[in-house]
Amino acid sequence: MNLSIVLITYNEEANLPRTLESVMPLVRDGQGEIVVVDSGSTDRTPEIARAQGAKVYVEPWKGFAAQKNSAMDKASGDWVLQLDADEALETELTEEIAAILRGRPAISGFWIPRKNFFLGRWIKHGGFYPDPKLRLVRRGAGRFVEYGAHPTMKVDGSTGRFSCALLHPAYPTLRGYIDHMNSYSSMGAGIAAERGHGHFSVLNIVARPLLTFIYNYFFRLGFLDGREGLLLHLYHSAYVSWKYAKAWELGRMK
Numbered sequence: 734m735n736l737s738i739v740l741i742t743y744n745e746e747a748n749l750p751r752t753l754e755s756v757m758p759l760v761r762d763g764q765g766e767i768v769v770v771d772s773g774s775t776d777r778t779p780e781i782a783r784a785q786g787a788k789v790y791v792e793p794w795k796g797f798a799a800q801k802n803s804a805m806d807k808a809s810g811d812w813v814l815q816l817d818a819d820e821a822l823e824t825e826l827t828e829e830i831a832a833i834l835r836g837r838p839a840i841s842g843f844w845i846p847r848k849n850f851f852l853g854r855w856i857k858h859g860g861f862y863p864d865p866k867l868r869l870v871r872r873g874a875g876r877f878v879e880y881g882a883h884p885t886m887k888v889d890g891s892t893g894r895f896s897c898a899l900l901h902p903a904y905p906t907l908r909g910y911i912d913h914m915n916s917y918s919s920m921g922a923g924i925a926a927e928r929g930h931g932h933f934s935v936l937n938i939v940a941r942p943l944l945t946f947i948y949n950y951f952f953r954l955g956f957l958d959g960r961e962g963l964l965l966h967l968y969h970s971a972y973v974s975w976k977y978a979k980a981w982e983l984g985r986m987k
Contacts, residue, residue: 736765736834737808737872738816741800745818746776753785755821755900756814759831760786770804778818798877798884805875814869815886819903820847826897830869833895841890842870850902851910851965859955859966866899867892880924907964914972922979930977931984937977946970 738756742749759765767787771779772794782789792803805813812834816822822830826845833843846863849856856862867875867886875888904910930937949955950966958965 735810737810737813739768739804740816740818741770742778742818743772744774744776745778748819749781751821758827768807798879801877813872821900829897840893841874842888842892844894845899847899847901851904852961854961856958858957859949859953918972918975921976925980926983930980933981938974942970942974945973
């Protein structure tokens with residue numbers, strides 16, 4: 734029973750080697766394949782992927798869900814593991830996946846917990862762990878549906894859960910985090926505007942971010958993650974404010 738690892742990429746030369754190295758035990762010696770759909774990287778991302786034996790396809794950007802589904806459609810394995818290019822498998826997860834697939838499970842997919850890192854620290858509280866993601870599915874049983882920058886996987890059939898985790902060291906610098914939140918807030922603003930939040934609202938722009946910070950930092954114990962936890966929840970609440978302010982800005986343009 735072989736496995737397809739599928740990824741979408743754009744200028745991921747800094748992250749991709751770590752990701753590919755972590756999955757090699759699952760695909761080497763003909764056990765599986767790596768499929769990469771790249772959206773026109775200007776760095777060495779395609780070369781790095783090909784050097785590790787990946788099948789690389791270059792396609793125009795179609796949106797997160799459509800791009801991920803395109804990668805999954807190219808998989809030939811019995812099972813498909815979808816990863817982001819800034820994620821990696823911890824060694825124990827690699828072993829757990831191999832053991833589960835050897836047992837020929839009868840279900841359609843598996844949820845995998847994810848360890849998110851911010852400024853080098855694993856964030857264990859405030860809603861950032863276990864952060865389960867539905868990523869391993871029987872080929873043909875799962876599809877992504879669009880939801881801003883974070884499309885959701887839908888699967889036909891029952892699912893199980895892994896105990897070992899994905900590693901997600903996505904934000905090693907404040908600049909990188911703020912850049913991402915600026916981009917994500919613009920995407921989220923479009924969704925918010927479509928849902929009728931295109932008016933100026935002190936509740937959404939001021940009160941909601943404040944309540945988000947209080948809930949995650951105090952009630953969900955985000956303060957236990959030290960200085961990194963404080964900064965993460967502070968800037969995440971700013972993201973909420975930006976999203977609704979940008980939704981109002983979109984409404985003004987109509």
